[in-house]
Amino acid sequence: MTAAPAATGTAIGMSGLTVRFTTRRSQTTALDDVSLDIEPGEFVTIVGPSGCGKSTLLKIVAGLVKPTSGAVSLLQRPVRGPQKEIGFVFQKAALLEWRGARANILLQAEMRGMDRAQAARRADELIEMTGLTGFEKALPHELSGGMQQRVALCRALLHSPPVLLMDEPFGALDALTREQMNAELHRIWRETGSTVVLVTHSIAEAVFLGTRVVVMSPRPGRIIRTFPVELPAHRDYAQVMSDPRFDRLATDLRGLLGSAAANH
Amino acid sequence: MTENSLDTSGRHAAADQASTERAGASANAPGSADSPAHVDSSVPSRVAAPPPGGAGRPPRPTLGRRAAAFADSLWRPGLVLAAVFAVWWFVAAREYVPNYLVPTPGQVWETMTGQWSELARHTVVTLYETVLGFLLAAAFGLATAVAIAYSRTLDKALYPIVLFAQVIPKIAIAPLLVVWFGLGLTPKVILAVLIAFFPVVISGVAGLRSTDPELLDLAATMGAGPWRTFRKIRFPNALPHLMAGLKVAVTLAVVGAVVGEFVGASEGLGYVLLLANGNLDAPLLFADLILMSAIGIVLFVLVEIAEALLIPWHASRRAGVSLTTS
Ligand SMILES: Nc1ncnc2c1ncn2[C@@H]1O[C@H](COP(=O)(O)OP(=O)(O)OP(=O)(O)O)[C@@H](O)[C@H]1O
Numbered sequence: 259m260t261a262a263p264a265a266t267g268t269a270i271g272m273s274g275l276t277v278r279f280t281t282r283r284s285q286t287t288a289l290d291d292v293s294l295d296i297e298p299g300e301f302v303t304i305v306g307p308s309g310c311g312k313s314t315l316l317k318i319v320a321g322l323v324k325p326t327s328g329a330v331s332l333l334q335r336p337v338r339g340p341q342k343e344i345g346f347v348f349q350k351a352a353l354l355e356w357r358g359a360r361a362n363i364l365l366q367a368e369m370r371g372m373d374r375a376q377a378a379r380r381a382d383e384l385i386e387m388t389g390l391t392g393f394e395k396a397l398p399h400e401l402s403g404g405m406q407q408r409v410a411l412c413r414a415l416l417h418s419p420p421v422l423l424m425d426e427p428f429g430a431l432d433a434l435t436r437e438q439m440n441a442e443l444h445r446i447w448r449e450t451g452s453t454v455v456l457v458t459h460s461i462a463e464a465v466f467l468g469t470r471v472v473v474m475s476p477r478p479g480r481i482i483r484t485f486p487v488e489l490p491a492h493r494d495y496a497q498v499m500s501d502p503r504f505d506r507l508a509t510d511l512r513g514l515l516g517s518a519a520a521n522h
Numbered sequence: 523m524t525e526n527s528l529d530t531s532g533r534h535a536a537a538d539q540a541s542t543e544r545a546g547a548s549a550n551a552p553g554s555a556d557s558p559a560h561v562d563s564s565v566p567s568r569v570a571a572p573p574p575g576g577a578g579r580p581p582r583p584t585l586g587r588r589a590a591a592f593a594d595s596l597w598r599p600g601l602v603l604a605a606v607f608a609v610w611w612f613v614a615a616r617e618y619v620p621n622y623l624v625p626t627p628g629q630v631w632e633t634m635t636g637q638w639s640e641l642a643r644h645t646v647v648t649l650y651e652t653v654l655g656f657l658l659a660a661a662f663g664l665a666t667a668v669a670i671a672y673s674r675t676l677d678k679a680l681y682p683i684v685l686f687a688q689v690i691p692k693i694a695i696a697p698l699l700v701v702w703f704g705l706g707l708t709p710k711v712i713l714a715v716l717i718a719f720f721p722v723v724i725s726g727v728a729g730l731r732s733t734d735p736e737l738l739d740l741a742a743t744m745g746a747g748p749w750r751t752f753r754k755i756r757f758p759n760a761l762p763h764l765m766a767g768l769k770v771a772v773t774l775a776v777v778g779a780v781v782g783e784f785v786g787a788s789e790g791l792g793y794v795l796l797l798a799n800g801n802l803d804a805p806l807l808f809a810d811l812i813l814m815s816a817i818g819i820v821l822f823v824l825v826e827i828a829e830a831l832l833i834p835w836h837a838s839r840r841a842g843v844s845l846t847t848s
């Protein structure tokens with residue numbers, strides 16, 4: 259463990275994170291000296307090539323993976339084990355296959371011992387908001403991949419967490435639903451002021467949602483650059499898409515990601 | 523920060539959206555092309571339309587349909603059984619084999635009805651021993667499986683013992699059990715437990731270990747303790763494996779009880795079998811065998827029914843449900 263992170267005020271503080279996975283066959287350096295401070299209320303999006311350690315980074319913040327070296331703080335407390343002040347959306351939906359959509363969402367409440375009636379009301383709001391109405395009782399295998407992801411999203415939002423960690427939450431959605439979910443997530447973030455870290459492969463999504471876009475290099479994952487997104491806090495999807503600033507940033511990102519991959 | 527509830531009220535666009543989705547689902551009759559998602563652009567940020575190709579839920583099978591499926595599952599084995607019966611009847615009635623070795627179905631039937639009250643009493647005894655042994659094996663087996671799945675130390679300590687207990691020939695220790703516990707119920711139940719225990723442990727451990735690590739991560743981010751995680755995630759996840767083990771266990775429990783009765787008993791189907799054998803009473807012997815098999819089959823079916831009720835969601839139980847279009 260190196261120096262304590264936790265500069266006062268940061269919602270998430272990462273300093274010098276390095277992760278090496280040792281398996282029987284090989285040793286992989288997934289992350290190499292990653293440092294990043296995230297202020298409360300920020301919406302940080304992370305883009306990077308496949309396998310560069312984005313999922314690993316989120317899991318470290320959640321306390322699910324222990325870094326080989328470096329330190330993390332969450333809401334100004336050092337992360338030493340699994341954190342529960344968060345809502346986590348995993349890369350695969352990770353639903354319980356024996357529970358219907360609504361019951362899967364309510365798992366969050368049951369595990370936390372939340373008030374049942376209140377949680378049920380909130381679950382119904384979220385179901386309506388994400389367009390899952392009519393599928394409350396459907397088992398995961400009866401849902402499409404995108405619907406499963408929406409269930410996982412609702413589950414992560416149920417307890418109104420101050421910090422949201424999302425690992426490609428909209429990866430399995432069709433383009434149209436994805437835009438709508440982006441707009442919805444943007445609205446939720448604006449209304450709640452929660453801190454969000456979102457991993458995505460979509461440059462448009464990263465720019466539309468983020469207040470800051472973090473670009474990572476191919477494995478071993480390092481932060482190549484972070485871009486502040488100079489767009490209004492209150493965004494409209496169509497307006498953002500036609501904004502010249504969006505175009506410029508998207509082009510920059512595409513160029514950076516392309517050259518990073520080429521140099522590798 | 524936590525005060526910020528993620529308020530979603532004041533957003534009812536999804537109400538009519540729901541009907542869109544349902545309409546989309548019902549329009550997805552087999553063969554019909556997926557209708558593209560229709561979006562009302564006047565409401566900007568709402569989530570509309572079913573994902574292309576997303577179908578509604580298939581209807582749950584009705585009771586009638588289930589009964590038909592059940593009948594359908596019976597006729598094939600029924601036919602085989604009838605054939606076996608016919609051959610038996612043919613061989614015995616023509617006396618290709620003397621009747622004191624293979625009695626006719628009629629003789630067996632006469633014995634069965636003639637000595638029914640006696641046979642029923644013995645059947646109840648064996649059934650009782652079997653069920654008791656099975657339930658104890660299920661309880662101990664599950665407890666052992668939990669211990670092994672949760673603790674590395676207990677895993678190392680218990681697994682060899684469980685394996686050892688399995689490889690000793692149970693039939694060989696039956697006389698010892700009779701010496702220790704007498705001729706009553708105890709040695710039969712112990713034997714049934716010993717035989718039925720192993721599949722429960724093995725299947726339970728396999729089931730508990732098969733939990734997706736991501737689900738355990740999820741539980742950790744929900745701040746759930748080990749008990750909640752077990753109850754809500756690990757145990758239900760282990761059920762399909764466990765039920766398979768219980769089905770094996772229940773048929774083995776019958777064997778345990780009968781072997782126990784062979785070695786020393788004054789009642790039960792195993793005892794009757796020895797008696798019939800000693801008296802060269804072939805019809806009684808056959809009647810007895812049929813009753814033993816009946817116990818095994820009935821208990822097996824009961825576990826199957828329990829399985830159908832407990833894990834209707836599992837892939838092994840889903841087959842056919844998706845074929846309701848015909
Ligand atoms: N538990 C693990 N054991 C061994 N290696 C691992 C483990 N988890 C991740 N890795 C390795 O670490 C690297 C980064 O993995 P990670 O899942 O974080 O990538 P990612 O950026 O999320 O990729 P993608 O965009 O494809 O989801 C990969 O090379 C992977 O093989």
Ligand SMILES: [Mg+2]
Nearest residue numbers: 312313349425
């Ligand atoms: Mg990933």
